[in-house]
Amino acid sequence: MxxxxxxxxxxxxxxxxxxxxxxxxxxxxxLTHLNHGSFGAVPLVAQERQARLRAEMERAPVVWFPELPGRLAATRVELAGFLRVDAGDLALVPNASAGASVVYNALARRRGGEIVVTDHGYGAVTMGAERLARRWGGRVRTARIPLGADEDEAYEAVTAEIGEATDLVVVDQITSATARRLPVERIGAAARRQGIPVLVDGAHAPGLLGTPLADATYDFWTGNLHKWGCAPRGTAALVARGPLRDLLRPLIDSWGAQDPYPDRFDQQGTLDATSYLAAPTSLDFVERTWxxxxxxxxxxxxxxxxxxxxxxxxxxxxxxxxxxxxxxxxxxxxxxxxxxxxxxxxxxxxxxxxxxxxxxxxxxxxxxxxxxxxxxxxxxxxxxxxxxxxxxxxxxxxxxxxxxxxxx
Missing domain, CATH: 3.90.1150.10 (Aspartate Aminotransferase, domain 1)
Known part of the structure; x- marks a missing residue:
């Protein structure tokens, strides 16, 4: 331009x-509002929808909670349509960091216990990777990517840190601190050729990218719908493909624990899930209006x-x-x-x-x-x-x- x-x-x-x-x-x-990217902003129609759902929950909680898994499963179909993924691959989680924590809790050390991250990574997700590496008795290797690095330079910086001891690669699709993309598709393909799982932190991607999971070659992807998608806060998607997805379990064990992925994520005790149910209202509002x-x-x-x-x-x-x-x-x-x-x-x-x-x-x-x-x-x-x-x-x-x- x-x-x-x-x-x-x-x-x-x-x-x-x-x-x-x-x-x-x-x-x-x-106030002058110039920071949508951190916490999002929820349109009134979605706030009102969530308020009606909460009122329904409080009027008859014994009816609400047994019916909730079925309603969440239907909502997942709608959200999967927005992200253009299979609803059977998508679980609902509170935020992208929670999605990363689900992955960290599921994986076992298979090689040398090393986890590759980048110096553009979101702090909470990187800290989770460090905790996992300590549990494995391994270490975190940090790929240093110059701010102005082009696609090839960024790809080479990450893949240079991948080796025989690597058990997981964690990379941002859109970086929070530096507002740039990373070539997650190429990195995912390179890791897959070596049999190494990849977790993509797509926190900013839903709504900002039209097809955030197009050409996906990674095992796990997690993204917030409450940022650019304007859904009520506490609404995110975890998309998992391949055999490792069957290892993923919610952070809270509940009566759905024996259900297959992703159904087991639809039952989380008495958590307020109205943010999930109201999320399609936000997405539909933007689509209908503009x-x-x-x-x-x-x-x-x-x-x-x-x-x-x-x-x-x-x-x-x-x-x-x-x-x-x-x-x-x-x-x-x-x-x-x-x-x-x-x-x-x-x-x-x-x-x-x-x-x-x-x-x-x-x-x-x-x-x-x-x-x-x-x-x-x-x-x-x-x-x-x-x-x-x-x-x-x-x-x-x-x-x-x-x-x-x-x-x-």
């Missing part, structure tokens, strides 16, 4: 009655515009180039480099997020990689160009002042 095209602001999306898209959400208008393909195009163009406007504001302020080359970009997410001194570590980035929310009334995502801080843009349908223009005009100067304070 050319510089001229990047600078063009897309027309904001509207509802069928001409109202702003944000009217379909309950987001506080006193269509998912159109929504993704808008989010991508808006993220481009946001990175251009905010990056240019930082560059005018500091004189430094604020662009970030991530090698394999993804729709709807971009990185903008922060002034030196801000967000240099995960702890500093989280503290900056909290300070911006507290003092500037803005919800924004800040990340770090290689000792450099970034603003992570994650645009959704309810965002508009004005949101990012406001950030550039009002918040960039403040962030510049905070950066200078670090040097005083």
């Amino acid at each position: 050319s510089e001229t095209e990047v600078a063009l602001a897309p027309h904001p999306l509207l509802l069928a009655d001409g109202a702003p898209a944000a009217d379909a959400w309950s987001l506080d208008p006193a 269509g998912w393909s159109a929504a993704r195009r808008y989010m991508d163009r808006l993220a481009d515009y946001a990175a251009h406007v905010i990056g240019a504001a930082f560059t005018r302020l500091t004189g430094a180039d604020s662009r970030a080359d991530v090698g394999m970009p993804v729709p709807g997410m971009r990185l903008v480099r922060l002034p030196d001194g801000l967000g240099r570590s995960r702890i500093e980035a989280d503290a900056l997020r909290d300070r911006v929310a507290r003092e500037l009334a803005a919800e924004a995502a800040f990340t770090s990689f290689g000792g450099i801080g970034y603003l992570r843009v994650s645009a959704h349908v309810y965002n508009t160009p004005a949101d990012y223009e406001h950030f550039a005009e009002k918040f960039v100067p403040v962030l510049g002042n905070w950066a200078r304070e670090q040097h005083c």
Whole structure:
């Protein structure tokens, strides 16, 4: 995309009655919401659907819970259709980290007990891999991938760490901290040729990628529907293929423990499963209102515009180039480099997020990689160009002042 095209602001999306898209959400208008990617945002229609389901549960719990496995099985069929996978391969889990934990709990050491991860991995999932390696008496090998690595470079960095002692490869489809893709299809194929299982962390993929499991050559994939899919929180899918999937069991043993995969995941005692049941409402709302393909195009163009406007504001302020080359970009997410001194570590980035929310009334995502801080843009349908223009005009100067304070 050319510089001229990047600078063009897309027309904001509207509802069928001409109202702003944000009217379909309950987001506080006193805040600037620029961080959909962390926790998602649930449209009102899905909130209302979940509230009705909860009321139904509370009116007759003895009726509700025995019927729940059948309702969840029907919901899995709907969600599998959205992801374009076989419903028999899909289990419901609370989030992508829970899906990873299910896999970690199931696998046994078969070779040398080594687990390959990357330095772009999500912290909780990587910590789970480290715990598993300790249980196996093995170790974690970390593939170092430069931020701007292209597909070949990223592939070679990961496969270089795979060897005769490798028992599992864990790789992100879309990285959380660095907002880039990794070539999971090629990595999965390479590992399969050596008989090594692969777990793909697809936390950000549902809704952001049209067919996140197309050309899949990996054993396990887990992704959140409550991020870009806007489902009620605590809704994720675990997709497993091949003989190892029969080893997978829910984190809680219940009366469905003897059922086959994935049915055994449909019975989890008295857990509130209304988030799962209401998830199709969110997915259908976006499809009916704009269509998912159109929504993704808008989010991508808006993220481009946001990175251009905010990056240019930082560059005018500091004189430094604020662009970030991530090698394999993804729709709807971009990185903008922060002034030196801000967000240099995960702890500093989280503290900056909290300070911006507290003092500037803005919800924004800040990340770090290689000792450099970034603003992570994650645009959704309810965002508009004005949101990012406001950030550039009002918040960039403040962030510049905070950066200078670090040097005083």
